[in-house]
Amino acid sequence: MGLHSYDPTGATPGLFWTKAVPDARVEVHLGKGEAAVDFSMELTDWVTIPNSLNPAHPLGSSPATISLHIVWSGIDRTINFSDADIGYRAPAPFTRTTPWGSPRAARSALSAGFASGPILSREAAALARTAGDLS
Amino acid sequence: MPNPIPHATPGPFGPLHFFFPGPVDNTDPNVGHDPSTITDFNGFVGNCDVAGKATGMNTATGETVADNYTADLRFMSGVFVGQDGRVHKGTFAFV
Numbered sequence: 001m002g003l004h005s006y007d008p009t010g011a012t013p014g015l016f017w018t019k020a021v022p023d024a025r026v027e028v029h030l031g032k033g034e035a036a037v038d039f040s041m042e043l044t045d046w047v048t049i050p051n052s053l054n055p056a057h058p059l060g061s062s063p064a065t066i067s068l069h070i071v072w073s074g075i076d077r078t079i080n081f082s083d084a085d086i087g088y089r090a091p092a093p094f095t096r097t098t099p100w101g102s103p104r105a106a107r108s109a110l111s112a113g114f115a116s117g118p119i120l121s122r123e124a125a126a127l128a129r130t131a132g133d134l135s
Numbered sequence: 136m137p138n139p140i141p142h143a144t145p146g147p148f149g150p151l152h153f154f155f156p157g158p159v160d161n162t163d164p165n166v167g168h169d170p171s172t173i174t175d176f177n178g179f180v181g182n183c184d185v186a187g188k189a190t191g192m193n194t195a196t197g198e199t200v201a202d203n204y205t206a207d208l209r210f211m212s213g214v215f216v217g218q219d220g221r222v223h224k225g226t227f228a229f230v
Contacts, residue, residue, distance in 0.1 A: 014139035016153045017229050018172045018211075024226040026212045028179040035181045037210045039228065053148050066230060070208060072181055081159045083168065113192035116204045125183040126159065130176050134216055 019043060028127065033075035035127050040067040045106075066106040072127055081128075137173035137215040137227070153229070156184040156207050171211050172229050178213010182229075 024039035045064035046052030106114045143150030144165040154168045161167030170182040184207050191202040209229035217223045 014152050015136065016139065016151050016172055018139075018227050019230070020136065021210075021226050021228045024210070024212070024228070026179070026210060026226055028181070028212070030179065035179070037181065037228075039226075041228065041230075043230070050147070053146055053151075055148060068208065068228070068230065070181075070183060072183070079160065107194060113194045114202070114204075115190050115192075116206075117188040117190070119183075119185045119187050121186045122183065125185070126170055126181070128159070128170060128180045130171055130178060130180055130213070134175055134177060134214065134222055 030127055030129055033073060033078075033127060035072040036070070038069050040065060064106060072125060136218055137223075137225075138175060138218055140169055140172060140174045142169065156182055170209055172209070173211055173215055173227060175216035176211060176213060178211060178215070180209065180211050182207070182209040 019041060021039045021041050023041075024037065026035070026037050028035040042063065042065050045062045046057060047059045047061065051057055051059040051061075139152035140154075141152070142154060142165075143152055144154065145151075153172045154170070155163075155166045156170065157163065157167030159167055159169070171180045184205075186203065186205040189202040189204040190199055192199045207229070210226065211229075212226040214222055214224050
């Protein structure tokens with residue numbers, strides 16, 4: 001039971017699992033390694049990851065809503081990074097930090113609800129300020 | 136809407152425009168590097184690859200069950216060049 005694999009491409013070709021969240025509350029204090037994000041959004045529950053990636057979606061889909069609250073705090077490591085191949089033309093700080101919170105609560109029209117507890121383990125987490133090309 | 140990052144990680148049904156979460160200076164070509172999934176973007180990016188306990192519920196019957204979760208969650212908030220070629224401001228989530 002649970003919800004999985006929302007919007008593999010959304011409505012925009014090539015965008016992967018990425019959607020606009022106009023009502024998001026975002027606070028970032030990069031120098032302190034702190035950030036907080038809160039939002040709720042409507043999206044599509046594709047049931048499983050393989051089903052979400054398969055263009056035929058053989059398991060179907062369902063409308064769903066998701067809410068998310070995550071806080072990052074504490075600096076483990078900061079490096080300045082640039083890589084023109086991925087669009088970072090100027091050195092940008094990347095801060096490895098620690099996320100906290102209960103990241104997801106979700107509800108789907110498939111009669112599935114899901115509420116996550118506190119984060120217990122962290123494989124990777126970072127905050128960054130990008131320096132992409134806007135010309 | 137923004138454009139996806141140029142990088143394509145191989146997927147089971149075609150290329151996926153994202154990097155798996157990991158250190159920005161990772162040597163694996165498909166892990167780390169850029170946590171953002173959108174390009175031509177100036178702003179803040181946050182990501183986390185996390186796990187924990189959860190509760191699943193059948194909302195029709197009220198039945199609940201203990202569950203676990205793993206999640207790769209990200210936000211991108213700032214200005215970007217949209218598919219229309221114009222500069223926009225917005226916040227996006229990778230969920």
